[in-house]
Amino acid sequence: MKKFLWIAGLSLAIVATVISCKTRFETTKAQYKATHSDAAFERGKELTFAVCGGCHYDNHVHKFIGKQIQDVPGIAGKVYSANLTQSKSHGIAPQYSDAEIRYLLKTGIARDGRFLAYMLRPNMADNDINDIIVYLRSSDSAVSPGDTTVGLTHFTFIGKMYMNMHADPLAYKQDVKLPTDKVAMGYYLVDNLGCFHCHSKKVTKLNLLNPDQTKGYLAGGAELKGAMGKKVTASNITFDKNTGIGNYTAEQFRAALMEGKAPDRELQPPMPKFSMLKTEEVDAIYAYLQTVPPKVHATKGM
Numbered sequence: 001m002k003k004f005l006w007i008a009g010l011s012l013a014i015v016a017t018v019i020s021c022k023t024r025f026e027t028t029k030a031q032y033k034a035t036h037s038d039a040a041f042e043r044g045k046e047l048t049f050a051v052c053g054g055c056h057y058d059n060h061v062h063k064f065i066g067k068q069i070q071d072v073p074g075i076a077g078k079v080y081s082a083n084l085t086q087s088k089s090h091g092i093a094p095q096y097s098d099a100e101i102r103y104l105l106k107t108g109i110a111r112d113g114r115f116l117a118y119m120l121r122p123n124m125a126d127n128d129i130n131d132i133i134v135y136l137r138s139s140d141s142a143v144s145p146g147d148t149t150v151g152l153t154h155f156t157f158i159g160k161m162y163m164n165m166h167a168d169p170l171a172y173k174q175d176v177k178l179p180t181d182k183v184a185m186g187y188y189l190v191d192n193l194g195c196f197h198c199h200s201k202k203v204t205k206l207n208l209l210n211p212d213q214t215k216g217y218l219a220g221g222a223e224l225k226g227a228m229g230k231k232v233t234a235s236n237i238t239f240d241k242n243t244g245i246g247n248y249t250a251e252q253f254r255a256a257l258m259e260g261k262a263p264d265r266e267l268q269p270p271m272p273k274f275s276m277l278k279t280e281e282v283d284a285i286y287a288y289l290q291t292v293p294p295k296v297h298a299t300k301g302m
């Protein structure tokens with residue numbers, strides 16, 4: 001009995017320590033200023049909508065004021081993304097230096113030292129990160145001040161424990177370049193636009209450094225939450241003819257991605273509409289997906 005109490009006491013002490021010691025990391029002190037140009041603004045706008053929009057853009061207000069992230073189990077708490085507009089009172093991005101935004105995307109370390117995994121993009125080219133920063137600093141209406149906060153993140157006991165267990169920043173990768181080859185560009189987009197986050201086995205088990213080594217890579221099956229919390233299963237987007245998208249023509253693939261129209265149905269959220277992408281980019285993704293080994297994995301009607 002005594003031994004039991006002792007073990008129970010010790011376990012409680014460990015759990016309490018894990019929760020109370022909020023893991024903090026060093027942020028960067030680098031002196032970096034994004035290079036501005038019209039081309040950087042255009043590219044940055046496209047990327048900010050395509051990469052950050054799913055979690056930060058509000059479709060009613062038409063601004064990056066942030067929103068609730070639906071896919072966090074209620075038991076872990078409530079998570080809201082940040083307001084990325086230039087609001088002096090509510091915007092988070094204006095408090096960040098250019099170097100700190102770049103550091104957050106490459107390592108997951110926020111300016112206050114917290115680890116935030118949501119927007120880790122270790123393989124994003126330095127030029128693309130530059131352009132996203134240029135866009136966030138621009139006078140475009142979607143990033144002009146939106147003085148509201150949708151909600152503040154609150155983790156429960158269980159959520160905090162989980163977050164502390166998974167605080168694993170990545171090493172800063174220097175000089176990441178944009179690929180030039182079409183298939184490599186397709187892989188780059190599947191990685192950075194987060195296609196593989198949703199279309200693999202589990203959103204919580206991603207290999208961010210080597211996306212194609214993620215479990216169940218692109219074979220679908222993850223149960224996600226769409227509009228009004230409705231469950232939607234992500235499709236198998238490998239080129240298997242029966243359970244994947246092996247029968248898609250390049251035209252049909254463009255319609256699915258850019259207009260949300262699959263050959264057999266209207267696609268539901270959270271599948272984003274990538275209407276901001278260029279046709280060449282969608283075609284590069286199509287070319288790349290054809291090189292991924294097809295997997296037999298039925299996801300429809302699940």
Ligand code: HEC
Binds near residue numbers: 054111
């Ligand atoms: C998968 C969803 C998701 C995506 C995609 C995403 N974010 Fe976030 N972001 C979040 C969440 C959630 C938070 C709030 C985290 C918190 O405070 O707990 C956040 C917070 C932030 C913050 C504030 C961090 C702080 O110090 O509080 C910045 C800056 C940011 N995101 C930038 C970006 C940029 C730039 C992109 C696109 C390149 C992006 N995010 C893409 C979910 C996302």
Ligand code: HEC
Binds near residue numbers: 235
């Ligand atoms: C936030 C999660 C999410 C992201 C990011 C995402 N998808 Fe999807 N996607 C889904 C879901 C969920 C469905 C199923 C929708 C339905 O059945 O109505 C889907 C369906 C599809 C389909 C239709 C396949 C079929 O069943 O016929 C294609 C093609 C597709 N996605 C490709 C992509 C590509 C390529 C990317 C990246 C550029 C991407 N998706 C990014 C969640 C996502």
